[in-house]
Amino acid sequence: MAYTNMTRRAVFQGAAGLATWTALAGLPLATTAARAQSAAPYPILPQGRLIPGAPQDYTAAMLSGGPGKDGIPSIDDPKFWNVEDTNDFLDDGDIVFGLVENGVARAYPQRILVWHEIVNDVVGGVGLAVTYCPLTGTAIAFERGQTEFGVSGRLVNSNLIMFDRDTDTWFPQVLAVGIKGPHIGQALVERPIVWTTWARWKAAFPNTEVLSTETGFFRNYGVDPYGAYNAVSGYYVPQSSTLFPLMNDDDRYPQKTVFVSARTPNASVAFNLDSLREENRLETEVNGEVFTSIYDERLDTGYIFRGKTSASPTINGASAYDVSWSGGEALEPIDAFQAMWFAMTAFYPETKVHG
Amino acid sequence: MADILRRLLTDPASLAFASGIALIYLLVFQFAVADLSIDSTARPISSSGLSNWQDVVFRQRVPFQFEAIAVLQGPYFIWLLSPVNIAIGAVLGLLTGAQIALVGIARKCAVSCGLSPAAGIFAGLPGLLAGSACCAPLLFILLGVQLTASLVTLMGLMIPIAFVLLFGGLVFTLRVAARRCGEAAELLA
Numbered sequence: 001m002a003y004t005n006m007t008r009r010a011v012f013q014g015a016a017g018l019a020t021w022t023a024l025a026g027l028p029l030a031t032t033a034a035r036a037q038s039a040a041p042y043p044i045l046p047q048g049r050l051i052p053g054a055p056q057d058y059t060a061a062m063l064s065g066g067p068g069k070d071g072i073p074s075i076d077d078p079k080f081w082n083v084e085d086t087n088d089f090l091d092d093g094d095i096v097f098g099l100v101e102n103g104v105a106r107a108y109p110q111r112i113l114v115w116h117e118i119v120n121d122v123v124g125g126v127g128l129a130v131t132y133c134p135l136t137g138t139a140i141a142f143e144r145g146q147t148e149f150g151v152s153g154r155l156v157n158s159n160l161i162m163f164d165r166d167t168d169t170w171f172p173q174v175l176a177v178g179i180k181g182p183h184i185g186q187a188l189v190e191r192p193i194v195w196t197t198w199a200r201w202k203a204a205f206p207n208t209e210v211l212s213t214e215t216g217f218f219r220n221y222g223v224d225p226y227g228a229y230n231a232v233s234g235y236y237v238p239q240s241s242t243l244f245p246l247m248n249d250d251d252r253y254p255q256k257t258v259f260v261s262a263r264t265p266n267a268s269v270a271f272n273l274d275s276l277r278e279e280n281r282l283e284t285e286v287n288g289e290v291f292t293s294i295y296d297e298r299l300d301t302g303y304i305f306r307g308k309t310s311a312s313p314t315i316n317g318a319s320a321y322d323v324s325w326s327g328g329e330a331l332e333p334i335d336a337f338q339a340m341w342f343a344m345t346a347f348y349p350e351t352k353v354h355g
Numbered sequence: 356m357a358d359i360l361r362r363l364l365t366d367p368a369s370l371a372f373a374s375g376i377a378l379i380y381l382l383v384f385q386f387a388v389a390d391l392s393i394d395s396t397a398r399p400i401s402s403s404g405l406s407n408w409q410d411v412v413f414r415q416r417v418p419f420q421f422e423a424i425a426v427l428q429g430p431y432f433i434w435l436l437s438p439v440n441i442a443i444g445a446v447l448g449l450l451t452g453a454q455i456a457l458v459g460i461a462r463k464c465a466v467s468c469g470l471s472p473a474a475g476i477f478a479g480l481p482g483l484l485a486g487s488a489c490c491a492p493l494l495f496i497l498l499g500v501q502l503t504a505s506l507v508t509l510m511g512l513m514i515p516i517a518f519v520l521l522f523g524g525l526v527f528t529l530r531v532a533a534r535r536c537g538e539a540a541e542l543l544a
Contacts, residue, residue, distance in 0.1 A: 063504040065491050066417045066511060073414075073422075135491070217411070218423040218435045220392050226496055234496075241499055243491050 040183045041166040042127075042145035048177070049187035050263045052348055053247075055179040058172060061247050062154045062161060069163070072151040073217050074118035080106065080209040083202055089213065089221070092199035093230040097139040098208070098299070099193040100319035101126045105205035107198070108132070110229065112211055113139075115219040117160055119211060120148040128191060133160035133173050134226050135243060136343035137236070137256065140173055141193040157346035158244045174339065174347050190335040194320040196299040197230075204298055204317055242342055250345035253355070260293055260302035261344045261351070262336040267291075268348035269304065272355050273338065276302045283308055286352040292331055293354070294323065301338065305331035359533045362460055363453065369460060373452035380448030380479060381441070387483045388420050388444075389493065390435040400429035412438060419443065419514040420485065443514060444482075450521035451479040454528050461532035478524045482517030485510065 090096070095110035102124025113119070113132040121128050129149040132139045135158040142149070147166040154161045160173045169181030171188060178184045194201075202208060213221050227234015234240070238254040259270035267286040271293040276282055280295045290308040295301075296315050303321055311328030321333050344351050363369050385391035404425035405411055414422045423435035455472045484494050492510040495502050 064507050064511075066507055068415060068418065071416050216405070216407075218405070218426045220389070220433050220435065222394060222396070222433070223392060225389065225493065235499070241501065243495060243499075243502055245501065245503070 040145075040164075040169070040186060041147040042164065043143045043189040044183070045187035045189050047265050048185075049175075050265055050268055050348065051175060051177045051185070052350065055177075055184050057247070058156050058175065058179040059170075061245075062156045063244065064153060065155045065244070067151070067153040069153050070150050071153050072115070072117055073215075074120055074148065074150050075112075075116050075211070075215045076120045076148055077216060078119050078121050079212045079214040081212045083206065083208060083210065085212070086210050090198045090210070091230060092197065094198045095229045096196060096198050096201050096210070097130065097132060097141075097193050098196055098201045098205065098320065099123065099128075099130070099141055099191060100205065101128070101191065105208040105319075106211070107201050107205075107208050108139075108211045109198070109221075110139075111221050111224055112213060112215065114224050114226065115221065116215060116217075117151050118149050118162060120144060126191070129162070130193065131160065131162060131173050133158075134224075135159065135235075136174060137258065137340040138174055138337055138343060139193055139195050140176065140337050141191040142176065143189040143191060155244055157246050157343060158242055159343060159347070172347070174343055192320045192333075192335075193337070194296075194299050194301045195338045196301055200299050246342060246346040248346050248349040250342070250349065252353070253341045255340065255342040257341040258338050259341055259344055259353070260304060260336055261339045262291070262304040262334050263348060264289075264306070264334060268344070268351040269293075270339070270341075270344045270351050270353050271302060271304070272353075273302060275355060281313075282354050284352050284354045291334075291352075293336075296320075302336065303333060304336040305333050307331045359457065359460060359529060359536060363456055366460075369456045372459065373449070373456035376452030376455050377445065377448035380451050380483075381444040383483055384444035384447065385434070385440070387485065387493075388440055390423060390437055390440055391432065393432050395431065397430045398428055400427075402427045418511040447479060447482045447514075447517055447521060450518070450525055451476070454478070454521065454525045457525070457528045457532050461528070461535050464532070464536035464538075474524055474528075478520035479517055481513040481520065485513035485517075 090109060096107040098107045104124040106123055108119060108130050114134045117132055119130040121130055127144045127146055129142045129144040147164045149162045149164055152161045152163050152170060156172050161170050162173060163170045167182045169178045169183040171178055176188045176190065178186050227236045229236055236256060238256040240256060242255055258273040260273055260276060261270040267289060269284055269286060269291045271282050276293055276295045282293045284291055292305045292308055293302050294313050296303060298315060298317060303323060309325060309329045309331050311325035311330060313323050313325055316322040316324055325331060402425060408424035411422045412424050416422060421437045421439035423437040425436040427434045427436060458472045491502065
């Protein structure tokens with residue numbers, strides 16, 4: 001049974017709405033915080049997000065991955081290269097996480113984020129925490145307002161637990177709902193980010209900026225300690241095993257099989273990326289609600305929309321999720337991300353799966 | 356015991372042997388904590404350092420492993436320089452080297468002294484298993500074995516465990532070597 005946080009949510013909704021409006025209007029969030037002291041220092045999703053257990057269930061399942069709080073250092077003062085500055089750091093097949101905000105395109109190489117997991121960035125005027133968990137294969141961007149997020153060093157279901165440096169509220173990245181701290185039960189606001197290759201991203205966004213290795217820390221950015229994506233090896237091989245215990249185990253697919261996944265306040269869905277590549281368009285239904293996923297060949301990724309339509313999608317390409325529909329009703333996009341199979345089912349055992 | 360220590364520190368062969376072992380241990384330790392790595396890139400020699408090194412030098416990546424404040428790279432290698440990690444590796448290496456060299460001294464006094472150099476190697480082993488990458492111990496990433504909370508805690512204690520084992524082993528070896536060499540000297544007298 002899903003944990004409900006309606007009472008708490010109702011209390012915070014007004015302040016969160018004001019915070020979102022203020023951020024959109026380009027006004028400093030500190031003003032909002034001064035007006036409503038109980039508001040989070042970052043936008044909160046008014047309708048909330050599915051959380052299948054109680055927050056305490058997740059804190060009880062947390063365990064240390066080894067590093068302490070901030071032992072894995074987030075990048076708080078990121079520096080960027082132009083495409084021509086990347087020299088030979090990136091191969092065409094290397095994984096990057098790409099996003100576009102207000103016309104500014106940025107790529108975050110997986111080989112850098114594997115050592116840092118969080119970049120506290122401002123893109124096109126929007127404060128973002130670009131987060132990556134290597135153990136669950138998930139890259140998600142969150143609006144961070146004017147706070148910063150750090151890496152707690154704790155994991156649940158092998159997934160990064162981050163914390164905000166203003167209120168010390170803890171959020172598992174995949175759940176994206178507070179499980180500990182003042183903003184427990186509240187959901188972070190996500191921004192579209194895609195998992196793709198360097199060749200595909202720079203072809204789609206030739207003016208992109210690229211996170212540089214000037215991170216403020218020294219790491220061997222040529223090496224991924226878990227394995228490699230280009231070509232797939234080590235921990236990332238679909239059939240390989242997980243490193244930490246899971247809250248729910250589901251062996252219908254190899255553990256690291258990639259699914260395009262999404263969760264709403266009431267449901268969670270996952271589409272097998274391999275199937276999506278073959279079919280280009282997949283649909284599934286959860287409790288009478290239909291979800292449609294379409295494949296973006298340009299970036300080799302998938303998007304998820306709420307509803308069903310006879311309309312045909314066209315990938316426009318000004319950003320990820322820039323899709324128009326013709327010949328019928330347009331569909332509403334929802335936050336989606338790629339995840340390893342075990343990660344989705346460990347957090348959301350009732351996930352509706354399109355294999 | 357003071358006499359045996361003096362022999363270790365004044366005998367050039369024993370000193371060179373202990374220093375050699377210490378250096379090898381330090382190098383392996385640097386690989387183990389992922390500060391030193393080799394690859395197939397024939398890059399030119401270069402180095403750089405952090406201007407804010409004072410803020411970073413004592414910052415722990417995982418328990419008992421610290422941030423690098425400079426990098427030295429060249430053909431086929433990258434070396435992340437953490438003074439604290441180097442000091443830890445050097446101390447553990449010197450303890451290992453001293454213990455093994457003392458076994459050699461004791462064996463010169465009495466062939467069947469009951470000491471083995473393997474004890475020193477095994478005592479130093481936990482320090483070489485302590486490496487960690489991002490959010491999991493390297494050993495378990497390589498083995499692909501599932502971790503438990505107690506295993507993660509244990510892995511975080513590998514360096515102090517190595518220190519205690521090596522220090523205890525050194526004291527024990529020193530006492531046995533002193534006794535054996537003392538007995539041998541009495542027999543000769």
